[in-house]
Amino acid sequence: MNTQLSRLLPLASLVSALFLSxxxxxxxxxxxxxxxxxxxxxxxxxxxxxxxFQQLSPLQFNLSSDTTLSVINNGSPDETKTAARxxxxxxxxxxxxxxxxxxxxxxxxxxxxxxxxxxxRFPMEMHLVFSDANNNILVxxxxxxxxDGPNAPTTALDPIFNDLPKNTTQTHVFNHFDLNALLxxxxxxxxxxGSLTTPPFTEGxxxxxxxxxxxxxxxxxxxFSSLFPPNPLSPLGGDARGIQDLNGRVVLTDxxxxxxxxxEPGTYAMLLAGLGLxxxxxxxxxxxxxxxxxxx
Ligand SMILES: [Zn+2]
Numbered sequence: 001m002n003t004q005l006s007r008l009l010p011l012a013s014l015v016s017a018l019f020l021s022x023x024x025x026x027x028x029x030x031x032x033x034x035x036x037x038x039x040x041x042x043x044x045x046x047x048x049x050x051x052x053f054q055q056l057s058p059l060q061f062n063l064s065s066d067t068t069l070s071v072i073n074n075g076s077p078d079e080t081k082t083a084a085r086x087x088x089x090x091x092x093x094x095x096x097x098x099x100x101x102x103x104x105x106x107x108x109x110x111x112x113x114x115x116x117x118x119x120x121r122f123p124m125e126m127h128l129v130f131s132d133a134n135n136n137i138l139v140x141x142x143x144x145x146x147x148d149g150p151n152a153p154t155t156a157l158d159p160i161f162n163d164l165p166k167n168t169t170q171t172h173v174f175n176h177f178d179l180n181a182l183l184x185x186x187x188x189x190x191x192x193x194g195s196l197t198t199p200p201f202t203e204g205x206x207x208x209x210x211x212x213x214x215x216x217x218x219x220x221x222x223x224f225s226s227l228f229p230p231n232p233l234s235p236l237g238g239d240a241r242g243i244q245d246l247n248g249r250v251v252l253t254d255x256x257x258x259x260x261x262x263x264e265p266g267t268y269a270m271l272l273a274g275l276g277l278x279x280x281x282x283x284x285x286x287x288x289x290x291x292x293x294x295x296x
Contacts, residue, residue, distance in 0.1 A: 041244035042194030043114035048260035063179035073165035076227040102130035141209040152217035156181035161220035184212035
């Protein structure tokens with residue numbers, strides 16, 4: 001077993017974790033019961049065997065190149081609370097896919113990464129959280145790769161990661177931020193139907209995980225990791241949820257050469273049936289749309 005996996009929040013301790021993180025016991029029990037029947041959870045291991053290559057709908061990003069971010073710490077070291085969550089101004093960004101426009105609400109980070117690539121775990125992962133007019137959530141994920149020493153690139157995120165809010169009382173404001181700097185020129189991606197990765201783990205979330213990692217200084221990644229030091233619930237620290245079963249889901253990708261599996265006939269039927277649900281036309285409403293702003 002990958003030793004890093006032991007860093008991740010074990011599902012077995014979910015109820016106690018939720019309780020300790022502030023959810024009343026009754027609520028934590030209900031959530032654990034709900035989780036027992038949920039089958040499209042995130043994150044996942046995006047691997048070649050469960051991935052199908054096909055042309056995907058274009059992602060039309062419309063992001064401000066000069067906007068203001070309010071960066072908050074939502075409650076580290078609690079691994080279910082987002083630290084370095086950058087709230088964006090209304091209208092600062094959107095993505096249109098399959099004729100539906102989703103507005104950017106915030107972006108945030110997890111360490112180590114939550115989704116895996118063929119079993120490989122990057123040191124950090126960024127999530128850009130969007131929602132449409134019906135409160136359907138779309139998350140654009142991107143892996144972050146650490147680069148050591150003088151070869152470390154300069155990025156638009158440097159000012160944020162060199163001045164992270166250490167606790168919930170601090171809000172750091174950054175002006176003139178170019179949101180386009182968060183995206184690669186090549187937006188080939190992996191797409192699947194999943195969930196929030198923090199309580200209440202709501203499903204019906206459309207995941208678009210970009211294939212091209214973002215490179216950042218390892219020192220900056222360490223600055224972020226230091227907000228989630230080891231604790232009894234997370235012996236090696238971090239704020240990443242463990243990977244979840246695919247339960248028959250197929251990941252779609254337009255990355256050439258990544259997918260190795262040709263779905264079996266049975267799987268293919270499941271895929272076709274699933275496309276109606278997965279196919280990015282799902283319009284499942286959230287149980288509580290107000291939870292959007294607390295998405296981590
Ligand atoms: Zn997240």
